[in-house]
Amino acid sequence: MNEQRIEQNPDRDNSVISCQNLSPVPAHKPGIRGFIGYLISCCPYTMLAKKILLFLRGESGASHDPLTNREIYLKSNIKIGYGIMLIGVFCPFFWFAFLSGVQGNDLMFNAVHSGIVILFGLLYFATYRIQLRNMQVQENPLQEIS
16 A cells, blocks of 8 residues: 655644543653643643644644554544544433433433443544554554553
8 A cells, every 4th residue: 555645734724732642641751640641631621721822822733744644544533433432422312311310221221322332432443543553653663652
């Protein structure tokens, strides 16, 4: 497969302030402090503050390293996996049944259905995340896996 590096569109702001990495603990701060820092970096308000600071400094926040077509494909499928998990978490059938006071088998059916959707999204996400990690390890074999 011929992988070409493509430049991102400069007219469109593709910068997304996300959690530091998708790894549970950043490599530069191991332990409980690193995990707490990671959780704080995932907070939407922290991301918004970082975005505002980047805007005030005049920086774009976009990565200068162009992505391959394969990386773009894998990252878009990872986002789809997140979306499927969110559909399961915010399933209107379950929440309507739960908040309206349904009990017993009906509520359990909706809970199991939502759980299955969440698990499907998690498997979809994990599949493409592992492929992306393996691809990054193949590109940089000497880099420590975090």
